[in-house]
Amino acid sequence: MIAPYVKPGNIVILESTSPVGTTEEVVAEILMQHGHDINNDVYVAHCPERVLPGRILTELVENDRIVGGINEQATAKTVEFYQTFVRGEVLSTDARTAELSKLTENSCRDVNIAFANELSLICDQENINVWELISLANRHPRINILQPGPGVGGHCIAVDPWFIVARAPEKAKLIRTAREVNDAKPQWVIDKVKASADKFKHPVIGCLGLAFKADVDDLRESPALNIVKQLQQENVGEILIAEPNLKTHKDFDLLPYQEVIEKADIILLLVDHKPFKTLKAQDLKEKILIDTRGVIL
Secondary structure (H helix, E strand, C coil): CCHHHCCCCCEEEECCCCCCCHHHHHHHHHHHHCCCCCCCCCEEEECCCCCCCCCHHHHHHHCCEEEEECCHHHHHHHHHHHCCCCCCCEEEEEHHHHHHHHHHHHHHHHHHHHHHHHHHHHHHHHCCCHHHHHHHHCCCCCCCCCCCCCCCCCCCCCCCHHHHHHHCCCCCHHHHHHHHHHHHHHHHHHHHHHHHHCCCCCCEEEEECCCCCCCCCCCCCCHHHHHHHHHHHCCCCEEEEECCCCCCCCCCCECCHHHHHHHCCEEEECCCCHHHHHCCHHHHCCCEEEECCCCCC
């Protein structure tokens, strides 16, 4: 769409997280097809976005940036551009390395979450509190295990590792396995709910949270959302839903979390939003609690 408007001397930067080769094989190729000289007149580069929703303007300026052009001239020109407003360090590389750097960041996080999620499955089998276990293990000075949850969501971590797997399916074995572990966790949660629901003639299941992570209203690739949808589709029981960061939802009737807790037989905590962290297990002792985030003590 922008190719007809590009002029000699322009910089064309891809910031979207993309499979390795996209900048060279897609962006630069399209520009060449429109008659642009990408070796002399137009500078094409990749600079992966590194911002946290809610802090975008701050992190655009403060964070280090990785810049990789399709040639040395493109890299130099693009670095010069980012240095006009970025206070963090602007690091030079080539386009393919820049693309893989962002995929690596998100895949590393995914692998670490998968380790925590796998531990939670093992601990459930052994009747061990996984959060206590991780807290104790993390007392080692060189250990930093992440926290388990009902799966992995969002538009980055749940998606980006597949770009690496698609390009190198025979080599990305650990990355693929981590994705499979995290993708399987929601079904494990659903099975736990079903086992609890079987204890009631007409179970009422209170689901706390729909977002993909705490204290946001973003539902993209949310395991919590998918869990709630599947529980409804399978008619496991009456489903009550609280999502304090949303006023409405097109598919669900949302209720205050206090009302959900009062009416439910089973409390399924899916997202560790701040309001839910005030809940106490002793106040829920007459109900079955399935806390996928380990926040209700």
